[in-house]
Amino acid sequence: MGTRGGAEDPDRSMLTTLIATAIVLGVLIFVHELGHFMTAKAVGIEVERFSIGFGPRIIGFRRGETEYVISLLPLGGYVKMAGMEEMEPIEGGSSGEAEPAVVQDGAGQGRGSRDFDSKSIPARALVISAGVLMNLVFALVIFTLSGFIWGIPIEPEARLPAAASAILPPGTTALGEVPEGTKVIAVDDKPISDWGDLRNALISAAPGPLTIHFEEGAPVTIEVPANDTLKFNLIQALEPGQSPVVGEVLGDGPAAAAGIMSGDRIESIDGQEVGSWPQLVAMIESRPGEAVDIGLVRDGEYQTVRIVPRAETALGPDGGERVVGRIGIGQSPHSVPRERPTLASGIVHGAERTWGAATMITKVLGDLVTGKVSARSLGGPILVGQLSGQVARIGLEAFLSFMALFSVNLAILNLLPIPVLDGGHLVLLGVEAVRGGRKVPVEVRERLMQVGLVIILGIMFWAVGNDILRLFGL
Numbered sequence: 001m002g003t004r005g006g007a008e009d010p011d012r013s014m015l016t017t018l019i020a021t022a023i024v025l026g027v028l029i030f031v032h033e034l035g036h037f038m039t040a041k042a043v044g045i046e047v048e049r050f051s052i053g054f055g056p057r058i059i060g061f062r063r064g065e066t067e068y069v070i071s072l073l074p075l076g077g078y079v080k081m082a083g084m085e086e087m088e089p090i091e092g093g094s095s096g097e098a099e100p101a102v103v104q105d106g107a108g109q110g111r112g113s114r115d116f117d118s119k120s121i122p123a124r125a126l127v128i129s130a131g132v133l134m135n136l137v138f139a140l141v142i143f144t145l146s147g148f149i150w151g152i153p154i155e156p157e158a159r160l161p162a163a164a165s166a167i168l169p170p171g172t173t174a175l176g177e178v179p180e181g182t183k184v185i186a187v188d189d190k191p192i193s194d195w196g197d198l199r200n201a202l203i204s205a206a207p208g209p210l211t212i213h214f215e216e217g218a219p220v221t222i223e224v225p226a227n228d229t230l231k232f233n234l235i236q237a238l239e240p241g242q243s244p245v246v247g248e249v250l251g252d253g254p255a256a257a258a259g260i261m262s263g264d265r266i267e268s269i270d271g272q273e274v275g276s277w278p279q280l281v282a283m284i285e286s287r288p289g290e291a292v293d294i295g296l297v298r299d300g301e302y303q304t305v306r307i308v309p310r311a312e313t314a315l316g317p318d319g320g321e322r323v324v325g326r327i328g329i330g331q332s333p334h335s336v337p338r339e340r341p342t343l344a345s346g347i348v349h350g351a352e353r354t355w356g357a358a359t360m361i362t363k364v365l366g367d368l369v370t371g372k373v374s375a376r377s378l379g380g381p382i383l384v385g386q387l388s389g390q391v392a393r394i395g396l397e398a399f400l401s402f403m404a405l406f407s408v409n410l411a412i413l414n415l416l417p418i419p420v421l422d423g424g425h426l427v428l429l430g431v432e433a434v435r436g437g438r439k440v441p442v443e444v445r446e447r448l449m450q451v452g453l454v455i456i457l458g459i460m461f462w463a464v465g466n467d468i469l470r471l472f473g474l
Contacts, residue, residue, distance in 0.1 A: 124429055420456055
């Protein structure tokens with residue numbers, strides 16, 4: 001049920017997932033490569049090919065000097081610039097056109113007047129960095145526009161709600177015993193002033209013991225899970241201000257058939273009080289195919305309806321698939337207080353969310369390198385597809401936020417100093433600057449690109465392997 005519900009038949013669910021995945025990957029790859037393309041043109045570099053995807057060409061057309069194509073493997077893209085010979089083994093060779101006239105540089109190397117290597121180091125660095133910058137700008141724009149369209153959530157005090165104990169991960173269940181309304185004042189040695197501080201502290205917390213201090217009562221020590229899904233469940237279980245008020249009712253879902261309407265407030269499930277939206281989700285998800293009596297209030301009157309949650313497949317806490325109950329309702333957007341931003345505050349909000357996402361992703365990468373986070377948590381295209389489909393079913397705001405977050409993720413990953421990636425090219429430019437402008441030989445660059453390709457393929461195979469293991473619940 002999640003924030004939206006998503007009581008869809010399997011075929012419709014799969015179609016939603018495929019469309020959402022195509023949009024996420026297609027838009028973000030296009031945005032990234034567009035950055036390279038526009039800056040290359042701006043500094044006078046000839047662009048031979050603009051490709052979404054790798055491998056054999058599926059469709060395309062030529063306009064001017066540039067061939068625009070969609071290629072077979074939709075896991076990236078590239079802008080082929082004249083003079084980047086080291087990219088030839090990766091991209092499948094030249095386009096078959098005549099080579100441009102060449103001039104000689106100071107080292108005696110042949111180069112075209114519009115080749116990549118003919119430009120200054122700052123110009124080339126700008127071209128290489130432009131894809132990353134475009135991804136960050138895209139995220140900033142999406143986060144900012146979301147604030148203007150739906151409003152900026154007002155962070156409440158860091159008081160614990162009635163925790164959705166059913167989704168608290170192992171090692172954190174003691175929080176379910178903390179009285180509702182207890183105010184959090186610190187996490188370890190970090191002072192906490194509002195829910196935003198608490199959320200950020202939990203997101204940035206390393207796996208392992210974490211002590212939460214309260215204004216009244218003894219502190220509680222929990223075990224922060226290493227698994228991202230489990231950590232998300234922890235944060236969701238404590239999320240405040242999520243009243244169980246129905247916002248959307250899907251026309252083909254069990255809730256619609258039972259007569260549930262937008263604006264209904266869910267009070268109980270089989271006589272058990274419901275205090276928050278995450279708690280409602282957890283209670284319904286635990287009852288797939290079982291009849292439940294839902295108590296609700298409509299226009300001040302209490303009534304009870306019986307519903308059988310539809311059994312659907314979803315990602316479980318361990319990343320594997322599980323069967324959950326869904327009734328096809330969505331959370332009311334008014335359950336979280338929001339404010340309309342000014343132009344300045346909207347941009348600041350977008351910048352803060354972009355910076356927060358970049359900080360979080362950088363920390364996760366660091367934890368992967370140091371071993372604090374297991375490499376089993378690494379996800380590939382299958383996981384991206386699953387998440388894309390899930391957030392698409394939640395709603396447009398969640399889907400756009402996911403795209404913005406994933407855009408930041410692509411930007412950070414592309415800055416890794418691995419040959420083939422933008423970060424690897426920037427390292428080579430740095431070496432060239434240190435060498436007083438003497439370029440790294442083409443043969444060396446080609447060899448480094450081949451090594452980088454092997455590294456990237458290895459990471460991809462590992463990620464896809466993790467995805468497959470999750471599908472089987474391993």
